[in-house]
Amino acid sequence: MIVRARAPLRLGLxxxxxxVSPYCDVYGGRVMNATIDKYAYAILSPSESGQCEFAALDVGVSETHACGAIPEQGGALQLLKGVHARICRDFxxxxxxxxxxQTFSDAPPGSGLGSSSTMVVALVQAFVEHYSLPLGEYEVAHLAYEIERTDLKLAGxxxxxxxxxFGGFNFMEFYADDRVIVNPLRVKDWVWSELEASIVLYFTGVSRASADIIDQQAKNVVEGKQTSIDAMHRLAQEAVEMKESLLRGDLDRLASTLQAGWEAKKKMANxxxxxxxxxxxxLAFAHGAHAAKVSGAGGGGFMIFMCKPEKRIGLTRALAAHGGRLLDFHFTQQGATSWRIM
Structure with a gap:
């Protein structure tokens, strides 16, 4: 039997x-995001060698270990080995x-689309399918979080x-003691379509490690740096405003909220x-964009631009001429899913 699973990447709106702790533990976090039709994939299949085999197909790295051995952590395969170890331990x-x-992804690590965490979710979902584990959506997401943040000690x-x-457009609330509430939004079809026509995704060509940025954000909160804390307060409020704009179909307010969020985010860490x-x-603003932000922690990866749909061609041509890469996408409602091939 072969098990396949996939989980969608997301745009941080x-x-x-x-x-990120400790901010969400103290003040409560608010996030508005949406998943797109780009995915992280995981495949579980019988081992012909009778051992534990791990392979990240998109980066061409593989390892084989005796099943009784404890693989060294870290490296390009740390997510695969970390999920496998936790599933073996707990279940x-x-x-x-x-x-x-085996794994592969439609986006590189450091893209700002949540690719590493999405890969962990795809792996967990594959193991849930393979071993028929009794885990619902909240349990899958929380287990993936614990593996990445606690077991592997990756910042984020x-x-x-x-x-x-979960997939789709979601307004999320984060509190102390890892309490999370996911509020799925019923976005009207015309708003969905208009937003797809208005957003341009551009990969800067620079993948970045988010850990240093996230560590700096956390340090600023711990040290009580008011400029950073005030910026996070504004970001949380703008997530609420983004939710309201989506539900009301107010795309102009949505664009101004996106831009205001980016200006606030830049004050969280240098x-x-x-x-x-x-x-x-x-360059983008000179060619029709009226809002911009970096998706994810910042420092590189994908940039999100909003423009009037009639300005899209001019904007994409200017960005393409600058280098980097444009990414066509559609929003998706479906979250992590898995299936079996007998």
């Missing part, structure tokens, strides 16, 4: 960063069974795991923006 009485675990927030698991991002932003 507002409130990103307020889902298989610590027994590692022969299995081939909570929104990506829940976005990938490395969120840089000369490359600012250069691309100026």
């Amino acid at each position: 507002a409130g990103g960063g307020t889902d 298989l009485s610590g027994e590692a069974r022969p299995l081939k675990v 927030g909570k929104q990506d795991q829940y976005a990938a698991t 490395s969120i923006t840089n000369p490359l991002i600012e250069e691309v932003e100026r």
Whole structure:
């Protein structure tokens, strides 16, 4: 039997960063995001070698270990090995069974689309299918969060795991003790279509490690740096405003909220923006964009631009001429899913 699973990547529309501890534990975080039709994939299949095999197909890295051995953590395969170890510990009485675990993604690590956390969700979903584990959506997302943040000690927030698991347009609330509330939004079809026609996704060509940025954000909260804390308060409020704009179909207010959120986010840590991002932003505004932000923690990855649909062609041509890469996408309602091939 072969099990396949996929989980959708997400666009962070507002409130990103307020889902990171300790801010969300003290003040409560608010995030507005939406998933798109780009995915992280996981495949579980029988091991012909009788061992535990791990392979990240998109980066061409693989390892094979005796099932009784404890693989060294870290490296390009840390997500695969980390999920496998946690599933064995929690659900298989610590027994590692022969299995081939393979992954690939539609986006590179450091893209700002939540690719690493989405991959963990896809892996967890694949194991849930393979072993018929009794886990619902909240349990899958929370387990993925614990594996990434506690087991592997990777810095980050909570929104990506829940976005990938639930799918769709979601307003999320984050509180102390890992309490999370996911509020799915019923976005009107015309708003959905207009938003797809108005958003341009541009990859800067620079993948960045978000951990340093996130660590700086957390440090600013711990040290009580009021400029950063006030910026996070504004981001949380703008997530609420983004939700209202989507539900009302007020795209002008949505664009102004997106831009205001980006201006606030830049005050959370010094490395969120840089000369490359600012250069691309100026170029985009000169060719029809009226709102911009970096998706994810900042520092690189994908940039989100909003423009009137009739300005889209001119904007995309200008960005394409600058270098980098444009990404066509559609929003998707479906979250993590898995299936079996007998």
